Amino acid sequence: MKVLLTGANGFVGSSILDLLVERGHDVRIMLRKTSDTSRITRHLPRADVRYGSLDDPDALGQAVRDVECVVHCAGKTKVLCVEEYYAANRDGTRRVVEAANANADSLRHFVHISSRAVNGPTTTARPARENDPCLPISDYGKSKLEGERVVTGQCRVPWTVLRPSAVYGPGDTDFLHAFRAVRMRLMPLFDGGRQEINLVYVRDVAEAVLRCTGEEKAFGKTYNVASPDSSTARELVEEIARQMNVRALPLWLPGVALWPVCLVSEAASRVTGKPSILSRQKFQELRATGWVCSVERIRQDLGFVAATPLPEGIRRTLAWYREAGWL
Secondary structure: OEEEEEOOOOHHHHHHHHHHHHOOOEEEEEEOOOOOOOOOHHHOOOOEEEEOOOOOHHHHHHHHOOOOEEEEOOOOOOOOOOHHHHHHHHHHHHHHHHHHHHOOOOOOEEEEEOOHHHOOOEOOOOOEOOOOOOOOOOHHHHHHHHHHHHHHHHOOOOEEEEEEOEEEOOOOOOOHHHHHHHHOOEEEEEHHHOOEEOEEEHHHHHHHHHHHOOOHHHOOEEEEEOOOOOEEHHHHHHHHHHHHOOOOEEEEEOHHHHHHHHHHHHHHHHHHOOOOOOOHHHHHHHHOOEEOEOOHHHHHHHOOOOOOOHHHHHHHHHHHHHHHOOO
């Protein structure tokens, strides 16, 4: 299948690209000329590279032309100002959908990568299901929800929306902070590390995308994508410590202690010009009681189960960090 992948040079997008190439798909990617392509260098000689951005309708139109499937993975997960979320996750998605609609005669499928953040916090007592009311608590979640609504309300091509939970794995920079804290023999546990979450290994997200691509059973459906087993924040850092063979000191911190950490991180971002995952915008998400979701729909419809258990995912991620010199 001929596939256009947006966001191919990002953390999740590069893993999707890896799998598309491995499975023999004819892949076209759209990049800015200033994009960091270090994650995908090995694929560039074989990929059909088109240059442009989500705010360039002409370039998008050219990129979508004569492909069979669009996998829209481009977006913003951290920003310096709130408006950037909406510019990328809502307005950028609208332009990709408009380009898809203009090529509806050749397109078979539009796969949109959204986020678990659109639902709002939930716990194992009542995991989020795809048809539940969406109650995002951050502008990131709100912008991703608005992007979803563009797809479900305006896309004239058969579409599928995927909502990955917190994604980790080789190349990720967000969970790297936890690994580095453990290396320093510290385990920061805000609110006792009780927050529940379904993590998902990045390769499993890519597998979910490939399972959906071109699959008629997935048309017009929204799917949560996550490990079937939830973990607490404490279990996560304890597993990291076990894999690193480090005896780390638990730091029991009240959740409100996250606020000054987010403030300092946000101030540093303004100085460096590099956005951080820790910010006032993310504070409420980080303090939530849980981010647990049901993955029963995608299992029943497509037979998909995220196959990587947490210990194996942490082992692979740790090995990659060490090989890359990040730890």
